[in-house]
Amino acid sequence: MVRRRRLLVFTAAQLVALWLLCLLIWDPRTQTGLAAAKNWLNQQHLYPCAFLKQPAVFVHDKDHYYVVWETTCGLGTPILEWWAEAPSEPAPAHHYTQPVYRRLDAVHHRYSAIIGPVHGAARVSYQASSYRLSSRQHTFVRRGQDDRTRVLVMSDNQNGPTVFRRVLSQIQRHYGRSDGGPDAVLHLGDTVQNVDSMTDWQTQLFSPMEGGGGYLQRAPLAFVPGNHDHDKRRAPDNANVYANMYHGLHSTDDLRKATTEGNHHRFYYSASIGGARLIVLDAECPSDEQTAFLEQELQSAAFQTARFRIVAVHIPPYMEFWDPYTWNDKGEKHWGEHIRLEYDRLFRTHHVDLVVSGHQHNYQRSTVRRDEDPARSDTITYAIVGGAGGDLDLKRVEDWHMYNTTFLGHHFVSLEIDARRLDWTAYDIDGAVVDRFAIER
Numbered sequence: 001m002v003r004r005r006r007l008l009v010f011t012a013a014q015l016v017a018l019w020l021l022c023l024l025i026w027d028p029r030t031q032t033g034l035a036a037a038k039n040w041l042n043q044q045h046l047y048p049c050a051f052l053k054q055p056a057v058f059v060h061d062k063d064h065y066y067v068v069w070e071t072t073c074g075l076g077t078p079i080l081e082w083w084a085e086a087p088s089e090p091a092p093a094h095h096y097t098q099p100v101y102r103r104l105d106a107v108h109h110r111y112s113a114i115i116g117p118v119h120g121a122a123r124v125s126y127q128a129s130s131y132r133l134s135s136r137q138h139t140f141v142r143r144g145q146d147d148r149t150r151v152l153v154m155s156d157n158q159n160g161p162t163v164f165r166r167v168l169s170q171i172q173r174h175y176g177r178s179d180g181g182p183d184a185v186l187h188l189g190d191t192v193q194n195v196d197s198m199t200d201w202q203t204q205l206f207s208p209m210e211g212g213g214g215y216l217q218r219a220p221l222a223f224v225p226g227n228h229d230h231d232k233r234r235a236p237d238n239a240n241v242y243a244n245m246y247h248g249l250h251s252t253d254d255l256r257k258a259t260t261e262g263n264h265h266r267f268y269y270s271a272s273i274g275g276a277r278l279i280v281l282d283a284e285c286p287s288d289e290q291t292a293f294l295e296q297e298l299q300s301a302a303f304q305t306a307r308f309r310i311v312a313v314h315i316p317p318y319m320e321f322w323d324p325y326t327w328n329d330k331g332e333k334h335w336g337e338h339i340r341l342e343y344d345r346l347f348r349t350h351h352v353d354l355v356v357s358g359h360q361h362n363y364q365r366s367t368v369r370r371d372e373d374p375a376r377s378d379t380i381t382y383a384i385v386g387g388a389g390g391d392l393d394l395k396r397v398e399d400w401h402m403y404n405t406t407f408l409g410h411h412f413v414s415l416e417i418d419a420r421r422l423d424w425t426a427y428d429i430d431g432a433v434v435d436r437f438a439i440e441r
């Protein structure tokens, strides 16, 4: 009897120890430390030949996707194999694309390739292969205009990887671990703190994302460039080595040409997500070309006939929270001023529904109706979703008297779009709803 009791106590103690060990291993602080240790081992050439970054998929334009992956060794003859499944076709169309290779240093071998055009495809699968290493096969779904499309919105994880992992855990709980998560991710910028640090890219973006749901592999990310995502040297050997996926910056040769021609930092583009048309602007590099692009896109049939019209730009037109010293004395209040003074007028003229931004590390949302007469009123919802991990902005520096909701905590947004309704719900890091609104057609 005593022996049996001892055995029971011993077994219970083992189970408790195992449970505590699991809690410790899955703690975001432990995961952040493990990612840093893995990165350090790799830099000491102590890590075996492996994928440093699993193939990550980004929105390139309406029919193309940009895929980037990285290994700790050169792969010889790599290939990106991809399949596009269209309902009207009996079998998936099968393609092979040779990637662009950039050797960043002895232990960072970067590959990138474009998937597409994928006209009409409902599912796209892809796999990076070589004789040395092959990735898993990943799949993402392309929703039709009338289908319910789920978009995860977040930004400014940058130098807060532990908090970012906690936010990602909550996002996984929100979507459920088994049903595939969102159809797309809208990242509103400041993915990393230091754009020229390969360690920051690994430990602040790629490792947390791979550990926190793997959405970079199965939900194309629409990337909105933030001020921390730019290589401000404007040099031909652009150190922004992972997020240079737009407008002819795909290969080193393209980059050199773009630098010579002066359109080095053209990060603006447009794409469709479900029934919504999205225009992405680059707040950091205003130019006549970007203004002309914006005017053309706003007037385009694709934008004007879309069910919902969204503009995404890293710096909000109307900011209220920042560090008072840098805001006033360092002139940071003037960053992105052109968005309010120049672009906002265009947003209103062309009936933009929603302007989403990051940069300010907290949450705000406003619905502006500037005229009492509904027939004449221009209605735009402005939202700031800057709380995926960076230190919070808690000090008020302006008051525009326009925000309905202000939440000074870390958060993310679940955006769901179907034929007649856009549903927006903001959640805090514990999963509680902090804001909700809908636009109906």
Ligand SMILES: [Fe+2]
Residues within 6 Å of the ligand: 190, 226, 227, 228, 314, 358, 359, 360
């Ligand atoms: Fe920023």
